[in-house]
Amino acid sequence: MDYGKVRVRFAPSPTGPLHIGGLRTALFNYLFAKKNNGDFILRIEDTDQARYVPGAEEYIIESLKWCNIKIDEGITVGGLYEPYRQSERKDIYRKYAKQLVENCDAYYAFDTPDDLEQMRIRLKAEKSSTQQYNSITRGSMKNSLSLTNKEVKQRLESGEPYVIRFKMPENEEVTVNDLIRGKVIVNTSELDDKVLFKSDGMPTYHLANIVDDHLMKISHVIRGEEWLPSTPLHVLLYKAFGWESEMPEFAHMPLTLKPDGKGKLSKRDGDRLGFPVFPLQWINPVTKEVFSGFRETGYFPEAFINILAFLGWNPGTEQEIFSLNELIKSFSLERIGKSGSRFDPEKAKWYNHQYLIKKSDDELAELFQSILKEKGIDADLNYIKNICALTKERVNFVSEFCDQSYFFFEAPTEYDPKVIKKRWKENTPDVLKDIIDILNKSEPFNVENTEKNVKDYILKNELNMGQVLNVLRLTLVGSAKGPALFNIMELLGKNEVITRIEAGLVNIIK
């Protein structure tokens, strides 16, 4: 392997939206590339036309963009090794598959699906330990190793459908050197004669992957652990092509697991658990079913990638908040764990909160303003900014500003009966009338003045602080929750405050 330049690829197949596990694979590839001044390449593995889903490719690109993962080369940006969509590289794979046949590392097979089914049934009946197409069974099947040259030629010329299978060597030990798992040794007698080239003229993943990684000079293959079992085949393919010395390094990442129960996270997990598994909202083009996304739920992309990075990786320090640049700086393959991890929605919210409170009030105000506009509420940006400043500690998402600040946009129409019961006393109306007078005289009408004046009044008349202030809050907000009372008053302004107290005096009846 020549270490001239680090070049990694993210190679999803466009069979639907990318979920958080897939995006994490992309992120780790990106971090590794950038850490080593390398290239991040996006290749689309669309060799299975049956599973192709329209919109999926755009979704992948949009997701990477949202996460601020920049593509150095590949789909959308081009590069030296175009095309980057495998369906547009069919002829390349055919050529290499034929080369393998010529070198006797692969062979033509003419078996129909029914033939294969029969073989499996037969093997099962014989209580064979496996039902594989391999060195033991290939002799009794219809392929260029069992048939005469003449017959093979005839079948090929008559246009009979065929596949090309890898001729798996017998009883050979293959060593995969995995950067995360160490040495993994497999005996070829456990492996089967995998189809490399399908009868529809498309390669399978195994062939396309090896050919492209080699042609595109990929230095490190960082992918999910589900690929580990087929890596020995890939190693054998590199050998068969004579590319062994340029073989990339492999690193198989632990899987992302279902948050509940068992197994790896799947696209079907959708919104089943009450939180998204997709970065962006996805609408199934056929069923029109809507799956929510982290973006639409209100996650900041910086928080989202931070969460993703900590699924299976950690810096070894106690720092948990990392910007993309800090992640790049700290990233290393060695610090990726070996076991699968579950996504924790509670911790994800905490992460978003951390990013939210770090944002400037101006930025939050603009985000909140667009939500308000959707709801038909038109408010002054500066007013919104002050609200954000006052409530940002209390929310995890920008959308939650609504719940925390509805009373800034409309006077309460209902009053929490529990608070009325607990706080509304016989003298309350008189006290509130006094407070109206006091507030009327407070100039300027700000936190300092109103607080001092109201509290002086309470002390002078030997009233209960909690009693008075809660009931005052009730008239302004409708409940006993919310930010500091005098801050609310200052933002609302004198007129609105007095109007609301007067309304409270009329509407609250014990």
Added chain:
RNA sequence: GGUCCGUUCGUCUAGCCAGGUCAGGACGCCAGGUUUUCAUCCUGGUAACACGGGUUCGAAUCCCGUACGGACUACCA
């Protein structure tokens, strides 16, 4: 079934490679404090080395076995 991979608090994990820590942190949860309220915040608490054997003065750490979990076992990727 077979092959391969894995297993530290409920969750994410540090510690393991180069044996000696009261097994550390974060989220969650619980309690207390601050606050006019709720939330935030602060303090404290809860809770884990899958099991069994070895090696060793000493094992979460090294070795073996078992259990459990997972992935793969398609003309899907």
